[in-house]
Amino acid sequence: QQQVKQSPQSLIVQKGGISIINCAYENTAFDYFPWYQQFPGKGPALLIAIRPDVSEKKEGRFTISFNKSAKQFSLHIMDSQPGDSATYFCAASNTGGFKTIFGAGTRLFVKA
Amino acid sequence: NAGVTQTPKFQVLKTGQSMTLQCAQDMNHNSMYWYRQDPGMGLRLIYYSASEGTTDKGEVPNGYNVSRLNKREFSLRLESAAPSQTSVYFCASTRTPETGELFFGEGSRLTVL
Numbered sequence: 001q002q003q004v005k006q007s008p009q010s011l012i013v014q015k016g017g018i019s020i021i022n023c024a025y026e027n028t029a030f031d032y033f034p035w036y037q038q039f040p041g042k043g044p045a046l047l048i049a050i051r052p053d054v055s056e057k058k059e060g061r062f063t064i065s066f067n068k069s070a071k072q073f074s075l076h077i078m079d080s081q082p083g084d085s086a087t088y089f090c091a092a093s094n095t096g097g098f099k100t101i102f103g104a105g106t107r108l109f110v111k112a
Numbered sequence: 113n114a115g116v117t118q119t120p121k122f123q124v125l126k127t128g129q130s131m132t133l134q135c136a137q138d139m140n141h142n143s144m145y146w147y148r149q150d151p152g153m154g155l156r157l158i159y160y161s162a163s164e165g166t167t168d169k170g171e172v173p174n175g176y177n178v179s180r181l182n183k184r185e186f187s188l189r190l191e192s193a194a195p196s197q198t199s200v201y202f203c204a205s206t207r208t209p210e211t212g213e214l215f216f217g218e219g220s221r222l223t224v225l
Contacts, residue, residue, distance in 0.1 A: 009152070032212045043116070043202050044155070045215030089154060093212065098143060098162055099170065100214060101152035 003027055004092050006103025013110050019077040020065075021106045023090035026071065030092040035064065035075050038087045047088070064067070081111045114138050116217035118203050123221045125193045133188040133220050136201030143206045144186035145170075145214065146178060148199040155202065161186055193224045 005024045013019045024097050025033075036048035050064040050073065052058045057064045063076040077084055093100040116137045125131055137144065142163045147155040149172075157170030161180040175197060177189045190197055200221050204214040 004154075006154070021189075034212065034214075036214075041218070043218050044214075045216065046213045049212060095212070098145075098160045098168070099157055102156070104152050104154045 003101045004090060004103045006106060008106060009104070010077075010107045011109070013077075013080045013108065015075075015080065015082060015110055017080050017110075019075075019080045019084065019108055019110070021075045021088055021090070021108070022072065023074065023092075023094045023103050024070075024072045025101075027092070027101075028056075028071070029094045030101075031095050032093045033064070033066065033073050034091050034093075035084050036089045036091060038089065038105075044089055053080050077108075080108075082110045082112045084108060085110050116203055116205055116215055118201075118217035118220050120220060121218070122221050124189075124225065126216065126225050127194060129151040129224075130191050131187065131193065131222075132190075133201055133203075133222075134185070135187065135217060137186045137203075137205040137215070138184065139205060139207070139215065140183070141205035141207045141215070142183070143208065144180065145206075146176075146186070146188045147204060148172065149202060151221070155191045159203075168175050173201050190222075193222075195224045198222060198224045 035047045036044035037047040038044040061078045065075045090103040119134045145160040146158040153191045159178040164183045204216045
């Protein structure tokens with residue numbers, strides 16, 4: 001049973017546009033919500049992460065918005081660039097636990 | 113720093129054959145993990161090792177065994193490979209579970225015919 005649902009499966013955005021990827025989780029014990037970026041032939045790498053004590057976290061062009069009551073969080077990529085074309089995974093885990101649960105992934109393509 | 117190193121990068125097996133995927137990290141991390149990645153399924157945890165000397169099952173452990181050889185190395189063994197085990201396998205590590213961030217290797221692509 002998938003505990004983290006991610007949408008959309010794929011996304012095409014024009015250069016300079018905003019890319020938005022959404023995730024929803026079920027387990028209220030989760031307290032760490034990372035996003036990983038994966039380029040073809042490479043392993044995932046941490047992009048940005050948030051804990052539920054804040055509603056938003058911004059790092060450069062990347063922002064996580066977090067809605068604890070709705071059990072949803074999203075990744076916004078501002079001024080999307082062709083170099084952002086990759087697969088993005090949301091994930092959730094609980095501090096002290098060893099089981100990070102991943103969403104199914106979103107393949108982003110940014111058109112030049 | 114090499115980070116997390118996996119070998120081999122590619123492998124083709126016939127059904128019923130066995131093989132071991134090797135993983136080593138040079139970051140002095142305590143915890144290590146094996147994930148498999150399949151299209152539309154994200155990454156699913158096979159086994160993990162919280163610390164040297166311990167191993168535990170993840171979401172999809174059936175058909176696999178693991179060995180935490182020392183603090184640096186964590187291997188994944190397929191005793192009798194099946195076509196359903198065709199996948200990309202990723203090894204990962206964390207310093208402690210509290211730090212959260214997983215550091216991944218570049219993956220091992222396994223095809224079982």
